[in-house]
Amino acid sequence: MAEPYITAQEKEKAVLVGLIHSKQDERQAKEYLDELDFLADTAGAEVLGQFFQRLEVPNPATFVGPGKLQEIIDFVKVHDIDVVIFDDELSPTQLRNIERAINRKILDRTNLILDIFARRAKTAHAKTQVELAQYQYMLPRLTRMWTHLERQRGGIGLRGPGETQIETDRRIILDKIARLKAQLERIDKQKATQRKNRGKMVRVALVGYTNVGKSTIMNMLSKSDVFAENKLFATLDTTVRKVVVGNLPFLLADTVGFIRKLPHNLVESFKSTLDETREADILLHVVDISHPGFEEQIEVVDETLAEIGAADKTKFYVFNKIDAFSYVEKEEDDLSPVTRENLTLEDWQHSWMAKHQGGSIFISAKERENVEEFKKLLYEEVRKIHVTRFPYNDFLYDYYPEEDE
Structure with a gap:
């Protein structure tokens, strides 16, 4: 009897390596490696272990010290590991030395992200x-x-x-x-012509860290079917849709997500894709409030927006995924600290996050919680710009219907 064909590709076994130093404490290093784990999973690898070392600066020859490198070599041999992934970009010398020592495929964070982008x-x-x-x-x-x-x-x-x-x-x-x-350059000119042909319509762009729910919000507002998945960089190509909220039309763009330590070459290459962000009238900065490091993710996105020249745009923070917390009411005599699980929507609205410059809204795009309030906020902000461009239509846009038509 003939052997059956194997159609499913077997996952490569991987281990991850990161450093703890003065600018990256143990908590951050663990969080970064968990994100690297998610990147590896997105690329199709199975992570079997993580290695940390406390070093003020990476070893110029092998990134980690000789003792930690031997520990990694032993683990690789015992578990038959296929690939070792480092959380920071490795120099050519480090790549060469590590590959000689471990005798396995060696990747760094940049190479892994490039691989995912190539697949997506x-x-x-x-x-x-x-x-x-x-x-x-x-x-x-x-x-x-x-x-x-x-x-x-x-x-x-x-x-x-x-x-x-x-x-x-x-x-x-x-x-x-x-x-x-x-x-x-040729494609950019074509894209610029396309954007010019859209006329004076108000442009809104969804920006944010990768995997925060931008495509889900895009689908919710535009009633379209943009690909959305619980993977990093599920969306690479900018998608633009005409959206009508109440009876007010505008253009909504879903852009590529940002990430910590995003390779500079990738930022340079994707600057044309981010033109939708630069030319938008309003930015909706989507934040995954369920992520333990969402404050740092906000900083990463703000820094990238500044790098591409979009820091001065009108911006609103959309704190998404509040459904990740199941509210548990505390007893009156319960003196335990208040946690996210004990916060109601009203509590979120009175938190420090609600006081972000420009304005904030708390929603669950997946469960459609507080979505109507989000639409009303979006309607009012788009209308402010719309009436300056189409003043003769002002009388048409002075209300927000309770239900979408």
């Missing part, structure tokens, strides 16, 4: 942006790649030609980078 890219625009970032990442690491090949095939007779091949590949990659940049 669907349109020609997104694919071109990812390919450009990949080549820019690859260029300084060519020597390490060829050293790896020489070790596999034996070094005799390859040292001269190998060096020539590196220079050949460098020229090929530089040519590819130049062509991809030119291709992106």
Whole structure:
């Protein structure tokens, strides 16, 4: 009897490595590695272990110290690990030395994110942006790649030609980078023309950390079917929909999510995608309030918005996923500290988060909790801009119906 075909790809087994230092305490390091775990899962790997080391600065040769490196080597051998993933970007020297010592595939956070972006890219625009970032990442690491090949095939007779091949590949990659940049410029001009053709309609953009529920909110407001999944970077391509709230039309854009330590090359490559954010009239900064590190996620997004020149936009904070907390009423004589589980919607609305500059709203897009209040807030803010552009229609937009038409 013939062997059955195996169609499902077996998951690669992985371990994660992170550092604890003065700018990254133990809690943060653990949180970052949990996020790296989620990234690895999104990429299709199964994480079997995490390693931490307390070092003020990474070891310039192997990122971690020799004792911790040996501990990782032993774990890799015992559990037959396929890939070791480091939470920070590794230098070409570190990559080469670690790969020689562990003799397994070595990735850093940047490489992992690029791999996920390559899998998620669907349109020609997104694919071109990812390919450009990949080549820019690859260029300084060519020597390490060829050293790896020489070790596999034996070094005799390859040292001269190998060096020539590196220079050949460098020229090929530089040519590819130049062509991809030119291709992106052409696409950017087409996108700019498309945006110009949309006229004076008010533009609203959903921004935020990855996996905070932007696509779910997009689907809720636009009644469309934008792909939404509990994975990091489920959405790469910017989606724009015409939305009508009450009887007021505007354009709503769902943009790529941000993340800590987002590779600079990726930010550069995706700046054209983020034009929807730069040219928006209103930004809805969506925050996953159920995430233990949501305050830092807010900072990451605000810093990225500043980097792309969108910091001065009208901005509202949409604190999403309040359904993650099941309210438990405290007894009168209960002196235990107030926790998120003891907060009602009214409590959220009187918290420090509600006092963010620009305004805040607390919702559950999934369970549609407080969604009508969110729509009313959005309606009023869009209307302020709309009536300045279409003053002759002002009498049409002076109310918000209780139910959508």
